[in-house]
Amino acid sequence: MPKPLVQNLFANATPPLEGEHFDTLLQPALSVTIPAHNEARFIGKGIESVFRSAQKAGHPVEVVVALNRCTDQTQSIAESLGARCVVEDKKCISAVRNAAIRASSAPAIATLDADSWMSEDTVAAILRMVGDDRYVGGGAMIKPERMSPGIFFSVLSVVPYVIRHRLSYGMFWFRRDAFEALNGFDEQLVSVEDVDFALRLRSLGRQRGQRYGTLWRDGITTSCRKFDMFGDWYLFRNPGLVRRIFAGQDRAAADHFFYDVKR
Template sequence: MPVASPVYAIIIPAYNEAEELPVTLAAVRLAMAAQDLPGECIVVDNHSSDDTAAMAKAGGADRVVFEPVNQIARARNAGAAATAAEYLVFVDADTRIEAALLTKALHLLGDGRCVGGGAVVRFEGKTTAVGRLALGLWKRISLVTRTAAGSFLFCRREAFQAVGGFDLRLYAAEEVLLSRQLRKWGRGRGQRFTIITDPPVFTSARKLRWYSDLQIIGWILFMVLMPFAIRSPRLCGFWYKRPDQKKKQGR
């Protein structure tokens, strides 16, 4: 029997994510198995130096795409370009989704009145006071402004293409701009941008382990005071460098 063309695609950008991918892909495959619609899972190897590509294949990715430039916007766009699916679901390599969350996202897209959206974010396991404060603040901003976190963002393919995808000039906050562009595009067509509150999406709190509270607060203040920094890969080092990989970029 012929295999049905995928209606949706889950796109996972990954740079040196061999450690996180098995858990993420296991959650993705379980979520996909609960859907009535055919879908595919695409991992974008963003020029990794570890076993990211091998782990992606072993973990159940339908396809592994290679993107040579270390930039998350490019990686996400490469995944979108590799599929003809009508619905695009972007999930970070350190983020776990539940079947119910994927079901809600696909239902919203399928009813014709939703251009895209995201979900309320929670950290896995224990977190710090600063982590809880930052996450609570982001939740309020996300719900009030209807802005999706990059860890989980879904949209209609036609809208994604119409607004030009993720902006390649940005090295951080590219999901904020895309959310704004999708809201505007959808508003003109009577389609809303929705943030799902239940169930949430669970993402790793690893940056809270990598950096001190003072470093995290300092970075947030720096971004607020110098918003142009999101156009500089060097100034976005908080997102692109790991403490144990000083000479490598990672997320």
């Protein structure tokens, strides 16, 4: 098992006392929150990418993982790498996201899915943007780990639902006061909670005279596991399922594509 990168974030910092964990010495500048349901396959890569990016940025970062109905080694892997875990077993991604964020402690927050990972410059970019009072928060560009004709056309089938809002998603970054003002992610939704959150975050920004921003260059990479599982052409060939998922409250569609998928 790899050693926790959290213990080596600052090469120039005063070394911790023998037996003392690094993250007890410095308050985190950023909390990265991750919802996780049986994510043993991916969680390690995501957490390591966060701490590696934090190390390059030169700022302490905490990772909080919300365990959702986990029966695999997600918790032990996450904790071995320096993350802190909480449990939220509601079958609702909004509730899981909220649990991770409310268990975190930094004034700045970023969300990351368990099968995604940051670039080396992501943390620095987040802290630069979240510290700019012109922005209420924002999203990021997402790069798939692979591409194929089927994935391309499947993504095109989703784009109309997303692009009409002219907002980025994928990974959100914001200050804690904005999260509290919005009362977090809407727990009445079982899907597209990210789209809803982005719209409400932008609306809050307009009320405050702030903009919704996007990390264009230093976004995230995400796995193609859904395509690996269902097939690259699946969403393109099932437009009805796409419509049902984007309705936000279709439990059967959400269970089929998200909650009840074996991992």
